Amino acid sequence: MLSRYFPVLRWGRAYSPSLFADDALAAIIVTIMLIPQSLAYAMIAGLPPQVGLYASMTPLIAYAVFGTSNTLAVGPVAVVSLMTASAVGRITESGGPDYIVAAAALALITGIILLALGLMRLGFLANFLSHPIIAGFITASGVLIAASQLKHVLGVPAHGETLVAILQSLASHIAQTNLITLIIGAGSILFLFLTRSYLQKLLRKAGLGEKLASAIAKAGPLLAVIGATLIVAALHLDAKGVAIVGDIPSGLPPLTAPAFDTDLWRQLTGAAFLIAIIGYVESVSVAQTLAAKRRERIDLDQELIGLGTSNIAAGMSGGFPVTGGFARSVVNFDAGARTPAAGAFTAVGIALAALFLTPLLYYLPQATLAATIIVAVLSLINLRVIRETWVYSKSDFTAMAITIAGVFFFGVEVGVVAGVALSILLLLYRASRPHCAIVGQMPGTEHFRNISRHDVITSPIAVSLRIDGNLFFANARILEDKLLGLATDSPAVKHVVLMCSAINEIDASALESLEAINERLKDAGVVFHLSEVKGPVMDRLKRTHFLDHLTGRVFLSQYDAMHSLDPETFFLPNGAPSP
């Protein structure tokens, strides 16, 4: 029981030196990747760089205790950082002390929401957003983030929450471009692209082992950061207008809860909900993909608790909202992480960096950080999915297009709200239309099939509808419409039979609809019957008065029903009675 809520108790007992060696190696590689990323994502969120480091320590430890994925790398990620900027930026100006407090409060609220959902075992909420809507949202956010970072590459002031506003702002400042900044930024982008695409192959050719070559290639962003920092420091380019990171306070974050401020919390709660949804869906998708590769499983409810405690930890140690990131988790997996302890070791690595490396980052140019972001988020942009969705389903494509347009023209929050609203609409639309078929007898057999697909025998006085799915409130009204329509559309009909062979559950709403259908058909002079009701469904119906009020009968088989109601139309050629 205890180990359900503290998965660390399960895997921790069997922890061994060999597991430690694997986890530690993975942690070193992830740490190298995470140092520049954490600074960069803090920049996206409009926060000072050390906040990125703070968000990469305690949350990882919390996840190691409460999470169920062996390879998920929790920490700041691009999309959630963008959402943080949008939410906190609405309340107070970027960069100030209020802004930092609000970002930590946002993480705390997000964590409380996730934890509460987890304790209520609402992990199935991960099904909430349709994949094309998520893909559209993430692609659009990637474009928005890349655009928002261009100002650092050009060295100009620019701002805006929407793609249109950002591009307009950039265009109006383009004349002020700082050439040296642009050279550093563009050079960094080029370097990062080249290392990502060719460095590993080059190193292999030069005779390095596969693991080492891959690890060095992963260090591309770190190499860019070191190189650019050295160049700026050596040539004192900061005096020539190149924006640098500057002083980063060294040391570990204080462990304190952000002061509770009713007004602030009320303003942030909506945004925290959206971050919780998006963060959870993104994280679970990655965790499931990686777990399946090793025939492992993650627990959807416990993942809510894991991410919830991570965000609470972020909020209580001066960080900002975190979740499981795609790229880092894949690296963690490839590097051989075998338990959640790898995350805890990464936290130690980041703590060492925060204690001892921050002075070395003084001359790090912001243009290079922006370059690492731009190259990283371009991998979020997935045009293939957009094209394939267009080919496969126009309605899914429409939902995706509206979400993308929402992000581009109205910002990330409107985009995700539009996505959620569309998902609910789509869900309701799909759920409200179970497949159903009017059925007739296949000549010479006891089988009843869809009249629109088979050449079957039908009767003018007895008609039958088969519903392929459970009956519940979302489709109860369609059920009424279809069954009453059978009677309304052909005045000769005397019997309506609902074939229940595919119905495994009838909720209270659908039961009420069946009662209403029975009453209304009675008023119209039509008898209502059921056939092939499954055992468990029948047991529940017997607990109600429905069967007492039913004007017709409950037949064991569809053939029985139709043969009894209209023996002149439905019979077997040999005249044999139904078995």
Next chain:
Amino acid sequence: MLSRYFPVLRWGRAYSPSLFADDALAAIIVTIMLIPQSLAYAMIAGLPPQVGLYASMTPLIAYAVFGTSNTLAVGPVAVVSLMTASAVGRITESGGPDYIVAAAALALITGIILLALGLMRLGFLANFLSHPIIAGFITASGVLIAASQLKHVLGVPAHGETLVAILQSLASHIAQTNLITLIIGAGSILFLFLTRSYLQKLLRKAGLGEKLASAIAKAGPLLAVIGATLIVAALHLDAKGVAIVGDIPSGLPPLTAPAFDTDLWRQLTGAAFLIAIIGYVESVSVAQTLAAKRRERIDLDQELIGLGTSNIAAGMSGGFPVTGGFARSVVNFDAGARTPAAGAFTAVGIALAALFLTPLLYYLPQATLAATIIVAVLSLINLRVIRETWVYSKSDFTAMAITIAGVFFFGVEVGVVAGVALSILLLLYRASRPHCAIVGQMPGTEHFRNISRHDVITSPIAVSLRIDGNLFFANARILEDKLLGLATDSPAVKHVVLMCSAINEIDASALESLEAINERLKDAGVVFHLSEVKGPVMDRLKRTHFLDHLTGRVFLSQYDAMHSLDPETFFLPNGAPSP
């Protein structure tokens, strides 16, 4: 085409003197019922009585032009009036000119929302709320309305938005009870109960025809109003502290749009959405019930347009939100209304009342109006549904109980928001759990059935899952979980077969999940197959690359699949090949 949006063009062409006679008679009876109701519902909404009359004219005419139900009686109703009081009361103080303007704006916004939903053909939104949640909401609102009217019966000042607050406020003022008011109020309640229960029988016994007896019994509230007014006027009880309606400006409402006020509209939009949902669901339920009794049909999309234009009309003629009411519609139906024209004739009746009768209502005691409300809303309280839901489904009962508690302890808006949120949760929960079964071979046959219900043959290396429902985003993740679980849970498994016999549609999300399942199973060394894929589903799959990537095969029949994958386990005793 034009007659789709203007149903009046359909039935209006065939209008005849005989239809007119029937509609006019129904209109007279409904008018008699509507005069006291419209005054009373305006009182619930915190509005002066003439606003109730205004909301009972133009909306009825708009519905006659745009509505599709022949018997629905549109106008002010109790629950929507309560929601109006709650929404407008938050913005400004009851009774003042600002309050009246805000109520009209609320109707206009509600109408615009309904009209927009109708033009987008989103009538399926009526499926949105589960029946137990609606029943719980309406029952709780009935109790709340009855409690809120007790102050008029006692003649004390009291206020509050929640049941607790109302009862506390009443308790603290109980000592100030005006005895004469109480006698009038209690007397009115008694009179109304008796006329409702016994008057019709009594009149029949006295030799009156059934129709006349029923019509007189329906006039109970009007008789109470006339009797109480005469008594108060004759004895000048208003001088003794009995609150009376007082001056009602006579005449027709002005036709003007409420001034557009961005701030006001923003504050009202949320409430307008809730009123639109509740009003639509209530109205459609009544309209469908009545239409089915005569084998008529209503159009769910056009009903949105009908109610939308009605509310816009209410907003532009100084009224407040309206919808189709249960009790009046039943009376309209019983009285023999045959076309929507009956509603237009009722509007004429109310217009005559507004022009000529208002001076006669000067001495009408508020206690009697409150009594008509209390007696009317007690019929909304449906304890039978609560009990039956408890017996039938504990989860539905829980949702209902939370909605009721929301209304009682936090007010009508929190109640309906809780109801909507719970409905979405329930919808997602149900939609995310399609019935699925691991299947095995029925010995000696080609049939494959649920292993937990039948004694079937299974194989350690080839397992098969059947999903009984369409695959879409809400259940895509469960699909992944189940199929990957088959491989994860038993390491000997080499083949996983998805039996698609009950799948009629696969959306883009589910397709992506199938691709992910295929990849993940491949990584785990398991081959993924499909069987019994239906024609239309196969056609769409062929438009994608899924079949190219599929590690296994697509088998025409389940027996083919299992026989090919594990011939030593799955075979027919006579060794005959599959046909």
